[in-house]
Amino acid sequence: MTVLELTSNRHNPGIDPLLNAWGWEIAVYLFLGGLVAGSLILGGYRVLKSPRRQAGESYPWGPLLGVLLLSLGMGALFLDLGHKLSVGRLYLTFQPTSPMSWGAWILLLVYPAMLAAALLYPPERVPFGNAPLARVRAWSEWVHARPRLVQGIGIANLAGGAALGLYTGVLLGTLGARPLWNSAILGPLFLISGMSTAAAVLHLLSMVGANAKQDSFGDLLLSGLVRLLNKDTGKSSMVRYDQSFMTIELALIGLWMIGLLTSTTAHRAAAALLLSGAWAPQFWSLVVLTGLVAPLVLQHFEFIGRIRHTVIPPLLVLFGGFFLRFIVVGAGQGSHW
Amino acid sequence: MNRRQFLGIGAGALAAAGLTSILGGERARAATLAKSGLRTIPTFCDLCFWKCGAVATLRDGKLWKIEGNPLDPLSRGRLCPRGTGGVGATFDPDRLRRPxxxxxxxxxxxxxxxxxxxxxxxxxxxxxxxxxxxxxxxxxxxxxxxxxxxxxxxxxxxxxxxxxAPSFAQCRGPRDVGFRLTFGDDPGSPERTDIANARCLVLIGSHLGENMHNTQVQEFAQAVGSGATIIVVDPRFSVAASKAKHYLPIRPGTDTALLLAWMNVLVTEKLYDAEYVGKYGYGFEPFAASLAEFTPEWAYPETCIAPEIIRETAREMARHRPATLVHPGRHSNWYGHDTQRSRAVALLNALLGSWGRRGGFYVPAQMDLPGYPxxxxxxxxxxxxxxxxxxxxxxxxxxxxxxxxxxxxxxxxxxxxxxxxxxxxxxxxxxxxxxxxxxxxxxxxxxxxxxxxxxxxxxxxxxxxxxxLERYDDLNVELFREPFIGLRQPVVxxxxxxxxxxxxxxxxxxxxxxxxxYPWKDIEEYLSTRLEKRGYHLADLKRDGIVLGKKQPIYFEDGAPAEFATPSKKIEFWSSQLQQHADAHPGVKGFDPVPRYEPPEPCPSGAYRLLFGRAPVHSFGRTQTNPILHDVMPENELWLNAGEASRLGLRSGDRVKLRNQEGIESLPILLKATERIRADCVFMVHGFGHTAKGLTRAFHKGASDVQLLTRIKVDPLMGGTGLNDNFVSVVPV
Amino acid sequence: MARFAMVIDTALCVGCSDCVVACKTENDVPEGFCRDWIEEEVRGTFPTVQLTIHSSRCNHCSSPPCVSCCPTGASHVHEGGVVLVDHGKCIGCKACIEACPYDARFSHPDGYADKCTFCIHRVEKGLLPACVAVCPTHCMHFGDLDDPESEVTQLVRSRPYHVLTPEAGTQPNVFYLTRGR
Structure with a gap:
């Protein structure tokens, strides 16, 4: 006989009636972590591909933005901690079975990689503080004189980004108590989604920069990034990257769902939460349609010149990337054995 | 403690160690406790009328917890959830503070x-x-x-x-009168039920387990554990029903029909205890003759219990007699002819020979402690x-x-x-x-x-x-399996x-x-005076919380006196007192010398009979503000048959109101759509739906049954207020 | 190596919540929270109904996901297989709460993850856990499964039992006896 009525007099806040221990803070943290991971990978790739600074190029802003966004993400995580004063405990130990412990250490290692990448492409001028800039530029020259070191920085960015991006998904994927999360696909999925959102940010920044006046600070800030765009066609390499990332992302979501649907009853029920259950409206509308299908289609038409190039597709990608995290965190807590 | 010692503890050893640390050397215990900043003070509980012996523990001078007193025969070292949560009463922010x-x-x-x-x-x-x-x-x-x-x-x-006291006309009065008319004595409080030794326990009008009378629930679990046959008669699939071999989902208000049919089977199939009836019975022949018409087939349309089930359960009861206990229940004001129904319960027990017998109703003992002069x-x-x-x-x-x-x-x-x-x-x-x-x-x-x-x-x-927990009270001179005196003393x-x-x-x-x-100046003087009269000392009671008397035989077979304080000095199958009253007042209804069946008022269509009962964590309406107990059960729910609920388009968790036959509406109450209740009645736990502003924690939580109980059927024999002929419709909020 | 376990006879349990109340007072569980609770399952259609009642709590799993996911080592396995949280080490990240298939943990208002301790402070003094000691139906038993003579070992050897959500693979150490059959 199947259970018709299940009652419990447990009443713990955050646990009952439905688990809700992790809220928006964790979604923000996973989103920003993924975004930064993506920008590390793109930046690392850039470093390996063209280690030499090109004339007039200044490109510290990607990594510096990464430092800022990652700190914001960690701030959100910190907000979520119940015992904030003990946060240092994370760094008094390494727990090899705990993704969160891995994550804590990865975060710590990612910062120097990003700063080193920033050092490779110092700006030529800044509105103030040109004296320290001179010193920074000297360091940059010093690094550039050592190709193995530059290569190392590139690899560190690539590896750190991959580790960070994978970690944001693995963190959830190892929590077997929540069948929705219980998939190895979440690691690659969040990694690719992170790269997609990073590409969208760079794409956005380049668009803002392209429209800016030559001498403005905004242009200065973005001039390096603009080089990533093919000015002749107005078609960005970032757009091309992003189209591939989103296609892969859709495929990974499909694989994830197939994995769940072919598993136990609990896993099937978990998949159903997203596909047809309580979270389905948000999942289909916010993540799949708005966050993936719509930008894919729009950018395709932009690419072949059928419609005007606007900021809308990258904004949609960011929107979808955040809601992917938000919905996976929320629905996962609603899935149970 | 080294690792070996620690790891070597088995459950048996644990239990034994636990017990010795409580029972063993009082002085040693005090010393250990004092070292750890702990102090224990025995008293007895007041969360209900059961008066379980308890031991309160203070930690650094502050009340920490309260546990059963292992010396106490009522709690046997274990309090019920209300008792365990009793400490909450002391720090309840809603409590009264000054005149x-x-x-x-x-x-x-x-x-x-x-x-x-x-x-x-x-x-x-x-x-x-x-x-x-x-x-x-x-x-x-x-x-x-x-x-x-x-x-x-x-x-x-x-x-x-x-x-x-409401405990008579609103609670156990009909039961006690029914049993007094039959046996010359009532089941008492705590009830003299020997549930622990019953081989067959019949619950008709009792939901033990939800009704948390400590010793009874402990003994109920013992009976279930030892494989006793449990028969539960209830319109609601109670917790006890889930432990039962036979669950009889009776139509509300027809218990007497079932009781009469059971007795009909016992008599016609000669399954009753003829020796016991012969020895102690009065008026058996006319009683037996009066049962002739009440066949299981007759009872079927009334009770909705199939004749073969009635026969099977009657035979099951007979098989285990005299260790078959038909529980007398406690709250027994249902339909206005409740004394007669309780008398039927008493008579069924009499046929099974369970009164005064092991596994039935024992003969309780009390210590001789006179009142203050x-x-x-x-x-x-x-x-x-x-x-x-x-x-x-x-x-x-x-x-x-x-x-x-x-x-x-x-x-x-x-x-x-x-x-x-x-x-x-x-x-x-x-x-x-x-x-x-x-x-x-x-x-x-x-x-x-x-x-x-x-x-x-x-x-x-x-x-x-x-x-x-903050006061002395009068002594509890208990009438129980073994006689004892309990002391309530201030803990904080x-x-x-x-x-x-x-x-x-x-x-x-x-x-x-x-x-x-008031010749005494303070309560200790009063208590001492009473105790010293029989050679007991307040100091002993302050230390142990309890003084046990000498055990006495509690079963007829062991020599307990088989005395019946009825006019005939026998078990009155034919009640001479009711006969006398009927003779003196011809035409007055309800005084039949043998129980007769009166059908309940039919339930109007679209309405449900309102039934109410207890939950294990609350006593009456007195514990809903207790922070600990409130936490476990903050409000009551309306039990409605799942099929009826879906017919009304309602689901568990919806808020509904009840409207009774006079249009009186309840506060909103959570709906519990469940397969655990008949389709013709609804059920709620009594004691909720408080409207007193000072009860801030309990204010407007759940609904009150009492506000809807406006149709009262008065028992002509003893004035009890029957409340189960109230009907409600369920209104979505 | 001892392996502490709880064995609960569902046939006797009446779901009175005394275990819940005793735990609240013994362990000063803050108002609004509980470390143990009562679950009821109803199957069937009236009047052919089955009601099963479980007193539930942390299962002190032999393969505890809450311990492996803890980034600071605050969640740990104590002697006797008891899963505990070192409050001082806990940063309140709630990963262990997410990791528990029984939802047995919660965030204590003071910030750390909290849950049943098997009343280890009592057990180390030779007492039974508060919930076991108070149970009016004597449906709960506690002891060492590695001791062949212990009551809990005898019970799981002689009676059919089940654990909760075995498919989660955590190897729980709270066992529920079912009658006969």
Missing amino acids: LLRARVRGEEKWNAVSWDDALGYLALKLEAIKAAHGPESMAMFSHGLGGNFLKHTLKAYGTTNIA YPPYPKSTKAKVDNPDQRHPFAYEALTTGIREATITGKPYPIKGWMVYATNLVRALPDERLTLAAIQELDLLAVVDVIPSETAGWADIVLPESTY ESPDDQKPNWWIARELALKLGLARY
């Missing part, structure tokens, strides 16, 4: 805090005024529990005889007001509802004052409207309580009592200006010039 005088109109719950001297002075003035104008009998008292003893004493000394109370010239002309001839206790009626009508003489102790009268008596109407007739409503109940809200003066001090009832009663008596009724 309050009504500031404006009654029921507005606006107060002025006053000193005890002023409060008691005011109370004494009012009492004197009532006495002068109407005589002391015009002052009535309502009380619940042992704590009321001293206030009752003061009011008796003052001169009133009108003292009642007070001077005699003043003689009253007036008859008690609650039962004029003995219209309910078998009411051997005063009727609360009778006093209420007299208060409203002023007949046979006016009642002008109520003293209410530890009972929430507005919620304890059915039809709140009548209680409020009676209160309007009063010159004085005084309430002594721990929490600001609805009744306190209507009072002119409210006196805050210390909780049971009252946090504010609360006072123990003995102090309030004594001070009031002094203000009333009744000093000669």
Whole structure:
């Protein structure tokens, strides 16, 4: 006989009636972590591909933005901690079975990689503080004189980004108590989604920069990034990257769902939460349609010149990337054995 | 402790160690505890009337927890959830803190805090005024529990005889009268049920396990564990039903038909205990003859219980007799002919030979401890007001509802004052409207309580009592399997200006010039005086909480006296008392010498019969503000058959209101759509839906059954208020 | 190596919540929270109904996901297999709460993850856990499964039992006896 009525007099806040221990803070943290991971990978790739600074190029802003966004993400995580004063405990130990412990250490290692990448492409001028800039530029020259070191920085960015991006998904994927999360696909999925959102940010920044006046600070800030765009066609390499990332992302979501649907009853029920259950409206509308299908289609038409190039597709990608995290965190807590 | 020692502990050793640390060397224990900042003080519980022995633990001088006293035969070292959560009563932020005088109109719950001297002075003035104008009998008292003893004493000394408790006419009265008419004695409280040794336990009108009478539930689990056959008769699939071999989903109100059919089977198939009946029975032949028409086939359309099930369960009962216990229940005011139904329960037990037998009803023992030698109370010239002309001839206790009626009508003489102790009268008596109407007739409503109940809200003066953990009370001289005396003693001090009832009663008596009724100065002197008379010492009780008497035989077969205080000195299958009354008052209905079946009022279409009961974590309406117990069960739910719920388009978790036959609406209540109840009735746990503003934690949580119980079927024999003929419709909010 | 376990006879349990209340007082569990609770399962259609009652709590799993996911080592396995949280080490990240298939943990108002301790402070003094010691139906038993003579070992050897959500693979150490069959 199947259970018709299940009652419990447990009443713990955050646990009952439905688990809700992790809220928006964790979604923000996973989103920003993924975004930064993506920008590390793109930046690392850039470093390996063209280690030499090109004339007039200044490109510290990607990594510096990464430092800022990652700190914001960690701030959100910190907000979520119940015992904030003990946060240092994370760094008094390494727990090899705990993704969160891995994550804590990865975060710590990612910062120097990003700063080193920033050092490779110092700006030529800044509105103030040109004296320290001179010193920074000297360091940059010093690094550039050592190709193995530059290569190392590139690899560190690539590896750190991959580790960070994978970690944001693995963190959830190892929590077997929540069948929705219980998939190895979440690691690659969040990694690719992170790269997609990073590409969208760079794409956005380049668009803002392209429209800016030559001498403005905004242009200065973005001039390096603009080089990533093919000015002749107005078609960005970032757009091309992003189209591939989103296609892969859709495929990974499909694989994830197939994995769940072919598993136990609990896993099937978990998949159903997203596909047809309580979270389905948000999942289909916010993540799949708005966050993936719509930008894919729009950018395709932009690419072949059928419609005007606007900021809308990258904004949609960011929107979808955040809601992917938000919905996976929320629905996962609603899935149970 | 080294690793080996620690890891070597087995469960048996654990249990043994646990027990020795409690039972073993009192001095050693005290020393260990003192070292750890812990101190234990034995007392007995007051979360219900069971009065379980308990041991409170203080940690660094503050009350920490309370556990069962292993020496106590009632708790056997384990309290029920209410008892365990009893500590919550002391830190309940809603509790009364200082004496309050009504500031404006009654029921507005606006107060002025006053000193005890002023409060008691005011109370004494009012009492004197009532006495002068109407005589002391015009002052009535309502009380619940042992704590009321001293206030009752003061009011008796003052001169009133009108003292009642809802526990009779609103609770166990019909059962006790039914059993008294049959066996000459009632099942008592704690009930003399030998559940632990029963081989077959029949629950008809009892939901043990939800009804958390500690010893009974412990013994129930023992019976289940030892494989006793459990038969449960209930319109609701109770917790007990889930343990039963036979669950009989009876149509509400037809229990007597089932009982008669069972007895018909026992008699026609000659399965009853003929030797026992022959030896102790009176009037068996005419009784047996009266059963002839009540066949299982006759009972089927009434009860919805198939004839073969009735036969099978009757035979099952007979197979295990005399260790077949048909539980007498406790709250037994259902349909207005409840004494007769209880008599049928008693007679079924008599046929099975279970009264006085192992596995049935044992013969309880009590220690001989005389009361305090007070001077005699003043003689009253007036008859008690609650039962004029003995219209309910078998009411051997005063009727609360009778006093209420007299208060409203002023007949046979006016009642002008109520003293209410530890009972929430507005919620304890059915039809709140009548209680409020009676209160309007009063010159004085005084309430002594721990929490600001609805009744306190209507009072002119409210006196805050210390909780049971902060006071001495009278001794509990228990009538039980083995005789014992229990002591309640203060464990901690009252946090504010609360006072123990003995102090309030004594001070009031002094203000009333009744000093000669209080020859003792303080409670310890009183307790000592009573104890020393029989050679017991207060110091021993303060240390152990309990003193056990000598065990006595408790079964007839072991030599317990087989005595029956009926006119025939036998078990009255044919009641000579009912016969006598019927002869004297021809035409008066309900006094048949053998039980007869009266069908319940049919349920109007679209409505459900409202049934109510207990939950294990709450006592009446008195514990809903206890922070610990509130946490476990903050509100009640309306049980509605799942099929009915879906028919009404309702789901579990929806909020609904109930509307009774007079259009009275309840507060919103959570719906529990369940397969655990018949489709013709709904059920809720009693005690919720508080409307007193001071009960902030419980305010408007759940709904109150009492507000909907406006149709009262009065038992002609003893004045009990039958409440199960109230019908409600379920209205979505 | 000892392996502490709880064995609960569902046939006797009446779901009175005494275990819940005793735990609250013994362990000063803050108002609004509980470390153990009562679950009821109803199967069937009236009047052919089955009701199963479980007193539930942390299962002190032999393969505890809450311990492996803890980034600071605050969640740990104590002697006797008891899963505990070192409050001082806990940062309140709630990963263990997410990791528990029984939802047995919660965030204590003071910030750390909290849950049943098997009343280890009592057990180390030779007492039974508060919930076991108070149970009016004597349906709960506690002891060492590695001791062949212990009551819990005898019970799981002689009676059919089940654990909760075995498919989660955590190897729980709270066992529920079922009658006969």
